[in-house]
Amino acid sequence: MIKNIIFDLGNVLLNFRPAEFLEKKNYPEDIRTTILTDIFESKEWLMIDNGDLTISEAIDSIARRSSLPKEEIARIFDLRIELMFPLDRNVKLLPELKKRGFKLYILSNFSLDGFEAVNSLYSFFRYFDGGVISSKVKLCKPDRRIYETLMKKYSLIPEECFFIDDIETNVRAAELAGMKGLVTYGSQDIFKEVEEQLTLS
Numbered sequence: 042m043i044k045n046i047i048f049d050l051g052n053v054l055l056n057f058r059p060a061e062f063l064e065k066k067n068y069p070e071d072i073r074t075t076i077l078t079d080i081f082e083s084k085e086w087l088m089i090d091n092g093d094l095t096i097s098e099a100i101d102s103i104a105r106r107s108s109l110p111k112e113e114i115a116r117i118f119d120l121r122i123e124l125m126f127p128l129d130r131n132v133k134l135l136p137e138l139k140k141r142g143f144k145l146y147i148l149s150n151f152s153l154d155g156f157e158a159v160n161s162l163y164s165f166f167r168y169f170d171g172g173v174i175s176s177k178v179k180l181c182k183p184d185r186r187i188y189e190t191l192m193k194k195y196s197l198i199p200e201e202c203f204f205i206d207d208i209e210t211n212v213r214a215a216e217l218a219g220m221k222g223l224v225t226y227g228s229q230d231i232f233k234e235v236e237e238q239l240t241l242s
Contacts, residue, residue: 043221043239045197046138049182049206050149052227054132055125055159062124079107080117090150092176122158127165130230135168147172148191148204150181171195182206183214192218203238205231 051057059081063073080086085102088094094102096118104111138145147169149156153176160166173191180187192199199219206212212222223238225231 042201043143043203044201045144045146045195045203046235047146047148047191047202047204047215047220049204049208049211050147050151050156050159051125052128052207053205053225053231054128054135054165055163056128056229057125058227059124062120075107075109076117079103079109080114087181089152090175091181092153092179096152096154121152121155122162125155125159127163128229130232131228132165134232134235135165139168144170144195146170146191146195146197147174148182148187149173150175152176182208182211185214185218188215188218188220205235 048054060073060077063076068076080103083103085094085099089096089099100111100114100118103114107114135145145168149172151174153174156174156176171194173187173194175181175187178187178190180190191197202220204212204215204220204222205225206215206222207225207227209224212224215222221238223234225234228234
């Protein structure tokens with residue numbers, strides 16, 4: 042029986058689509074491609090999520106090999122919070138699930154400063170009973186240890202947990218750790234899928 046529902050943040054509860062954001066900001070296509078490759082798809086981005094690199098260190102590192110000016114790299118990092126906003130239909134699940142008695146948790150690969158910013162900006166975080174952020178524990182999904190860290194921190198039983206993420210490898214890792222999982226693939230309306238999975242549990 043499912044008692045705990047664990048949510049990823051990016052493209053589950055918060056929009057995170059840098060390519061669309063840059064296009065709306067009217068960046069030329071070649072510059073968009075460079076920004077996506079050199080910043081959002083970089084090893085530094087992963088290291089920030091893993092808590093191994095500060096934003097300042099990442100900017101310096103990217104600037105040493107990118108054709109982008111350092112000032113532009115810094116500006117893109119400053120825009121990170123602007124491109125993250127609630128996916129309203131998915132967020133509406135949270136109070137409904139709380140009313141039904143489920144405990145809600147976060148498990149997300151996220152920079153420390155980024156998480157602190159969105160946590161203070163958006164009121165839906167009040168529905169959560171806790172969570173684990175990758176940069177705080179220096180572990181990223183799909184590393185099995187981050188799932189085990191969440192279980193241990195809140196004394197959760199894996200078989201009583203339902204994990205929701207937009208990336209299949211992350212969900213498969215949760216299933217290997219004993220949880221039930223749902224891959225959303227970035228859907229902005231997951232109510233039906235969540236309801237079906239909870240009915241089956």
